[in-house]
Amino acid sequence: MNRLADVTSPYLLQHADNPVDWYPWSPEAFEEARRRDVPILLSVGYSACHWCHVMAHESFEDQETADFLNENFVSVKVDREERPDIDAVYMEAVQAATGQGGWPMTVFLTPDAEPFYFGTYFPPRPRSGMPSFRQVLEGVRQAWGDRRDEVGEVAGKIVRDLAQREIAQQGTEPPGDAEQTQALLGLTREYDPQRGGFGGAPKFPPSMVLEFLLRHHARTGSEGALQMAQDTSERMARGGIYDQLGGGFARYSVDRDWVVPHFEKMLYDNALLCRVYAHLWRTTGSSLARRVALETADFLVRELRTEQGGFASALDADSDDGTGRSVEGAYYVWTPEQLCAVLGEKDGELAARYYGVTEEGTFEHGRSVLQLPQTEGVFDADQIASVRERLLAERALRPAPGRDDKVVAAWNGLAVAALAETGAYFRRPDLIEAAVAAADLLVRVHLDEHGHLTRTSRDGRAGTNAGVLEDYADVAEGFLALASVTGESVWLDFAGLLLDQVLARFTDAETGALYDTASDAEQLIRRPQDPTDNATPSGWTAAAAALLSYAAHTGSEAHRTAAERALGIVTTLGPRVPRFIGWGLAAAEALLDGPREIAVVGPSLADAKTAALHRAALLGTAPGAVVAAGDTNTEGFPLLSDRPLVSGEPAAYVCRHFTCDAPTTDPETLRTTLNTN
Structure with missing residues (x-):
């Protein structure tokens, strides 16, 4: 067993028995690299990452590969969900150098943490023009031994280039009607009118953009904005990306039609989408939106809630297919024969039609993911409930996907907001109670007496990683939603405590720009900073939204001014890249409306x-x-x-x-x- 045995990250613990002599990210790892005069292999991934598991099995569990690594490198394993700051800094370097990124991320560093060679997944043998992992290792070892000056020059240039990428806040005026309208037009140009969503394959749920579209419609009456939100939401809800039996959304669709999902289920996606569908119901009264919001909330509580009351990070994409093989999606797919075996011939054939299951299937061996391509006249409501109940019971007998049960502060904040509002809208006090329990865990385990947040915990034990900007912003967002729903002002007080930290430790006092890490956090080769959304709202715009809400609650001019200055970046980026700054556009809609x-x-x-x-x-x-x-x-x-x-x-x-x-x-x-x- 290597040095990962005592960490709290489930992803790192998956590698604790590897023959690779892994270190967690720590001063000791870099000191050892200096002592031995060897480079560092930095491997970054996360628990639900399919290709991370593949590379681990092919290379990190292989004794010969491990021996070579142990002799020639110091190997450092990082969970990107625990340390998004490390991930952000080196992913920026990978994308700048290669034009693409992804996980697992494989980076070679000097003992001073400067990167000089990059990649993502490397196979055990060369294929499709890609070198094998062993060839990469041998090439890096040779370069380190024979061309050290060249390696140093490359590393120095990369660090200098990264340092010049600091974002300049271009003006401090928040967007007005003109910029919001330009952003809407930009989204319209990228919209897929046949299938919903934006752009081509793969398609990710555009949660933050959908929130902007709903708010823009509410403020301006724009029917086009509402139509894009409605159609995209319906397409996703009827597609294979949505779990038609158990509720909840997969990470993304590999095709343009929302049919074939990448099966991992993430807390943040489902928290954001639960809230979007609840807001869509609030706007339109859609019965489909109501059902999806409630089913997704129930999925969160049933499958991701931990014993301590928080919410686990993810469910894996892979699971045992019943033969001992780990197969992506095995838990979720069906053949027509399997449906008939569970439901009987007549109901099985009807269920195959109802859920779009065909003989050809959408996966190997004629297996299909369940969809709702058309449902009228197939089953009545009682039959649907019976079919779902029987299929769920049968599915529960299958080997379940693994669960990453670490609690991430930011994503739990998103879940608190979603469950609080969904519970209030649909008169489900149990969902509000679940939100309160998660918020209580965040206060008890993640928040110290100084208002500092710890990013992760597991089994009620706080990790050692300091919270980043998105943690402070999203937890504050959750507390503010809880204050509005419960009428308990203590949640407003806790939100204020966190947002004061945002002002003091994450904000540039001169420009109003925000950084992802605190001023007193560990210094990396660059202080990460990014106002654009990724899988979750950017910390920058999430902080702006929470600051604005807190100011509306309290009348604090300091918090409102900080929100307005932070939203200045949306004035610049909103009209240019609206798909990637949806949360900022949504916050700007609130500002333009007051907020009330x-x-x-x-x-x-x-x-x-x-x-x-x-x-x-x-x-x-x-x-x-x-x-x-x-x-x-x-x-x-x-x-x-x-x-x-x-x-x-x-x-x-x-x-x-x-x-x-x-x-x-x-x-x-x-x-x-x-x-x-």
Whole structure:
């Protein structure tokens, strides 16, 4: 067993029994490389990564390869989900040098952590013009031994080039109507009107863009924005990327039609999409959106919730196909014969038609992923429920995919927001309770007395990795949503604690730009900084959105000013690359709308009239609106201050910048006010 035995990362623990003498990222690894005068092999991946498992099995479990590595390198293994800062810095170098990236990421470093050779997956034998991993290792060893000066020059140039990539905040004015309209036009040009989504294959769920489209429609009445959001959401929900039996979305579709998924299921995707579908239902009343939001929320609680109340990071793509082979998607696919064996001949044939299962299949051996290509006139509602129940029971007998059970602060913050809102919209108090439990874990295990966050935990034990910007921003987002839903101001207080850290430790005081790591974090070869979305909202724009919401709750000019300055980058990038800054565009919609502040005053949320107003406030579509609810003596919600009952009745006040319209005691009037462009 190597040096990974005592870490908390499930991905690193998967390599703890490798014959490779792995180090975690640590000063000791670099000191050892200096002592032995050898380069470092940096291997970065994550638990649910299919090709990471393939390379591990082919190379890192091979004794001959391990012996060569141990003799000529110091090998360092990093979980990109635990250390997104390390991943970001070296992935930037890989993409700059090769024009592409991905995981596993394979980088060779000097003992000073400077990169000089890059790649991703390398096979055990040469194929398709790609060298074998052993050939790469031998080439790097030879270059290190015979051409050290050249290696040093390459490494130095790469570090200098990375240093020049620091993002300059181009103006501090946030986007206005013109920039938002340009962004919408840009999305329209890239939209796939036949299939939904943007661009070609592979297709990733555009969660952040969908949120922008819904908010833009709410603010402007744009039917085009709503149509793109509706059609994309329906295509995904009917496709193979969505688990038609158990709920929840796979990571992406390898084709343009959302049919063939890459089967790993990530917490962040499902938290973001759960919220999107809940918001789509709030806007349109779509029964499909309602079903998908609830099924995805139930998937999160059923399959990703940990014993401590947090949410695990992911389910693997691969699982045992019943023959001892680890096969991608084996847990999820069916043949027509399998459906008939479970359901009987008649129902099995109907189920094959209902779910689009064919003799040819979409995978090897005639296996198909389940879809909903057309459903009318096949089953009635009771039959559908019976078929799903029987197929789920049969699927549960299959070997399940592995679960990465580390708790990532940022992604749990996204889950808290999604479950809190979904529970409130659909009167599911159990989902709100799950959100509160996860938020409580974040406070107890991840947050210290100084307001500093730890990024990960496992089994209730905090990791050693400091939180990055997205952790502070997304956890604050979750706490703010929970404050609005529960009427408990303690969550507003915790959000403020985190956002004060964003201002103090992540923000450039001169420009308003934000960094992914704190000013007192470990210094890498470059301080990472990226305002564009990836699989999750960028920390930069997520922080801007949370700062804006907190300012709306509290009236803090410092937080609002910081949000506006941070959104200046959206003015530059929104019209140019709208697909990659959707969360920033969504935050800008909230800023352009106010955002609206709703104070609901009544005896308590248990009071029927107060609860009706509170529900109407939460169901309002005004972009980024914040809700404070409680009695006139409630402390901790500045919005409730000096907001009296009206003729002794519970009342709602709709405000902008703490200037309020006349209060109303009627939920329908409130809903109309909040749903007016």
